[in-house]
Amino acid sequence: MTTPDFVLELREHIGHAPLWLTGITAVVLRGDEVLLVRRADTLEWSPVTGIIDPGEEPADAAVREVREEADVVVKAVRLVWAHVLEPITYDNGDAAQYLDLVFACNWLNGDPAPADGENLEAAWWPLAELPPLSxxxxxxxxxxxxxxxxxLFTQLLPVALPEVV
Incomplete structure (x- = not known):
């Protein structure tokens, strides 16, 4: 994954210390198909993911990431899930944890192709015949x-009900 400039600038100040970042997952749908990319770093198939730039609207980040990574134009139509991913430590020692905002996106045009070097492949997959995924x-x-x-909002803590008097 290409590291955004703002993260590189932060790393100059904090080294490998954990960063809390907001990311997106863009699930691009076209009829009964979904767009998946095969990541160059892990070789795994996944929807398009990325980091939201400072001041960027999350839905705009989803649209931008799909265009940058798969050369496809989409419209983000709804937020479907907000959740926290497990902490991660990258091979270079950088630590991070992500708030992931998952968007359902509709395909508008374009043929998928790995556009920015972050992915080895980009392709449509039938929803009923997905490759192995996490x-x-x-x-x-x-x-x-x-x-x-x-x-959907993941909530791990029990909800305390107010005392009825």
Missing amino acids: ESCERRIRLAAESFGPA
Whole structure:
């Protein structure tokens, strides 16, 4: 994954210390197909993911990342899930944790191709015949393809009900 300039500038000051970053997952749907990219760093298939730039609207980041990574034009149509990913330490020692905002996106035009060097392949996959994916990626795709209600918010803490007097 190409590291955004603002993250590189932060790293100059904090070294490898953990960073809290906001990212997006863009689940691009075209009928009964989903756009997947095969990442150059892990060789795994996944929806398009990326980091939101400072001041950038999250939905705009989803659209931008899909264009940059897969050369496809999309419209972000809804937020389907907001959740926190597990902490990660990269090979160079940098630590980070992400708030991931998952967007369902509709394809507008373009043929998928790995456009910026972050991915080895970009292709449409039938929703019924996906390649091996992480459990998290499968859930993101399923939520984008099957849910049409409000966004899902992961909540791990029990909700305390107010005392009735």
